[in-house]
Amino acid sequence: MNRKTLYHILGYAGLALLLGSSAAYCAGLFLNMLWVVQLAGAVCIIICFFGNIGKIRDYLLKRSTRYRANTIFLIFLFLGVLVLVQAISDRHHRRYDLTSTKRYTLSKHSLTVLKKVDLPIHVTAFFQQSGPEWKKAKGLLDQYAYHCRMLSFELIDPDRFPGKAKRLKCTSYDAAFIESSERAERITATTEEKLTNAILRVLRGSRKTVYFITGHGERSIKDISKAGYSAARDAIEAQNYCAKDLFLMRCTEVPVDAAVVVVAGPTAMIVEKEAEMLHTYMRRGGNVLILVEPETKTGVSSLLKPYGIGVGNDIIVDKLSSIFGTDYLTPIVSEYADHPVMQDFVTASIFPSVRSISAIGKQNQVTEVAFTGAKSWAETDFEKLRQGMASFDPQEDSQGPVPIAVLSEVECGDKDKKGATSRMIVFGDSDFASNGSFNLSGNRYLFMNILSWLAQEEDLIAIRPQSIVFAPVVLSSLEAKGVFWFCVVLLPGAVLLTGVIVLHYRRKAVN
């Protein structure tokens, strides 16, 4: 055996030893002996290298080798530049949603909340990786991360990574854990609305309290019936407010932590002492929402007079613009004032039996904010209405558009809160926010916008998510056959026929 052959054998043996030891390392075999094998392999290769040093030097000095090396170097350099370009474009990318309904764009409400994010937030969402929801969730979270640099996310399959799911106490699919350095929140369904509200809860330190007055037959936030306000309570709590009952008769004053006080459809008289407590609360810088039902005498009129708000003793009749399937006492309201509380709000809201509320006097900043249609009127003759003979009487009734909601802003009487204002909104109906009507058209969002404005959190007033258009298409048997024949037979057939004609003429031309 000559020296050349020996070097070759040693080279191959060294390579085999190194590969074998790497495979054994991966398999976890002979771990304590591996270093000996690796050392032997390395020694073999070094001997082979020095044995062939002349050949290697000649090869490296060849022009073709240099040219190849240069090409490989250029390719890697170019690849590096492209990776850099991609990294920059990943960081500064723009996203355009071309769908007509802006289906893959976050609602203004979510965007408003994301603008408020001032500390890093991490979302861990749990989805089954093979399921269709994984991609949907990824798309949604991508949008959040796109609009907010401070937000990062990861998707975890709880079946594959049960440890993390258990640690974060999110063991079901569709759940998400939202955490910042200060707070954490869990949601059981990763929808845009729930995620935005959870982010809001993580951002806010303390929870503002919304008190619902009881004791005069008002709507109850615990009532889950059609007339109850449990849906409104859930929506309020989802926005990180705390909703509580307040039995005013047993109190000496409205609690100091009250961000908003709601009087939702009282049916009994509000006594003077209670009215005085509400006045005091307003002077202190409080905010009040009053929802008055038609045909009730509760003493609210005298309570509202100092704020420049008048309550009409009537009921709105709208024969043109009422909701389909109901009578003409359920007007649809789509005309709103140009005021921050109604900013960008164009969705119609539905009011089942509503009375007029108007601005009186000029002592405060009073604005009528919602109006019924032009063909509606405020009917004052309840007897005729009950007989089903209601008609517009120009002497007694007011012609539409009739205001049904008024807001008033008064300067706060508290010397410590100089420049601050107290806010009050009065609606001529309390049904629109009840469980039966809360999710009708824009009612929910109107109610939540009002509450955000009263809680002096205008930056949370926005339009909520849009619904998806339901557009079924049912093909007849003939139509389905037509689609099949056109797409699968005629179109490819026409291409083949064109080919045959072209080739035929070409052959003819060649011959």
Next chain:
Amino acid sequence: MRNIYTIWKRELYVYFTSSMAYVVLAVFLVLSGYVFYSSFAVFSIISMQASQMEYAADLNITEMVLKPTLENIGIFILLLVPVITMKSFAEEKKTGTLELILSYPLREVELLLGKFAAAFTILLIMISSTCAYPAILYKYATPDAGTIIAGYTGLSLLAAAFIAMGLMFSSFTDNQLLAAVGSFGALLMFWLLGWCEMVMGPGWGKMLTQLSLFEHFDNFSRGIIDTRDIMYYFDFIVLFLFIAIRSLALKRWQR
């Protein structure tokens, strides 16, 4: 530019005077036509069932018919592109015409761009022939025009990326079959990378998934245009065309 145009014209002439072009286009149309018909038929059945339910929602013809059709067209293009690009350089090398072409005052980049433009034109003809499907949808419903525009933009970018890869493999060898199998395997790999996150979990898996050609097409098929996805396709095309140019330059030097 003139050289590119000359190459482009020559390539198209050669292609459309052979039976290959018509067979490839017909096969492509049969496959995509069947996928479109099936999706539309299924949508019709679901529509009928959903209309009878009280709380039917989220039934969207663009999402349920057009999106899967476009995604499947993308896969059919992946299967057919190697057949179109395999000849580009491999055949010229085998017959010796590449040496002749390279002896002309023609730069490698012009030759490559001419061939790329020709293959892309063929692919655009293939893709635009499927515009009949949205037109059919418009007869029965109102599909989202934005999604159609974004979907077809994505499909064109995807096709361009496939072509770049195919040309690169064709520039490596003088064996057409090898070029086709190589580019098909590589394209398939770039499709399968999309499953890495599922197999390997977050971290490396997520990073490799980002390299998948179809992962970036997903946004387009939903009606979203993201500059990140456009840049990815741009980088992909430029990289593989660059490698092909270097390969041709090496060939010229070795001549």
